[in-house]
Amino acid sequence: MPISQNHRRAAACTHAVFALALCALLTLAGGGSPLHAANKVAEAPAATxxxxxxxxxxxxxxxxxxxxxxxxxxxxxxxVRYREQFGPFTTVDQLTEVKGVGTATVEKNRARITLD
Incomplete structure (x- = not known):
């Protein structure tokens, strides 16, 4: 293989490695893209x-x-279906009567739940 082809191949590999490193850096840094910013905005209301x-x-x-x-x-x-079928909840613990809602789920949400 002539030297000029080796040089071109090495330059192409160097460019590919640089592009890959740049993509990785932008991904880790968040990229500052509008999509990334929109995701951060969308997450904020859920936390509140x-x-x-x-x-x-x-x-x-x-x-x-x-x-x-x-x-x-x-x-x-x-x-909601349980509530519509049986009427309003009278205790927070009554949530465990809904299939799939266990005591652990009720306990970790107890401070958030109101009945009136």
């Missing part, structure tokens, strides 16, 4: 919502899913 209280007798499924740790949208919909 989880710190507040939620009335399990009046909240819709989306509100329950955002406000309660360990409760996703599907389980929140189950809570």
């Amino acid at each position: 919502a989880t710190a507040s209280t939620v009335n399990i007798n009046t909240a819709d499924a989306r509100t329950l899913a955002v406000a309660l740790n360990g409760i996703g949208l599907s389980r929140a919909e189950d809570i």
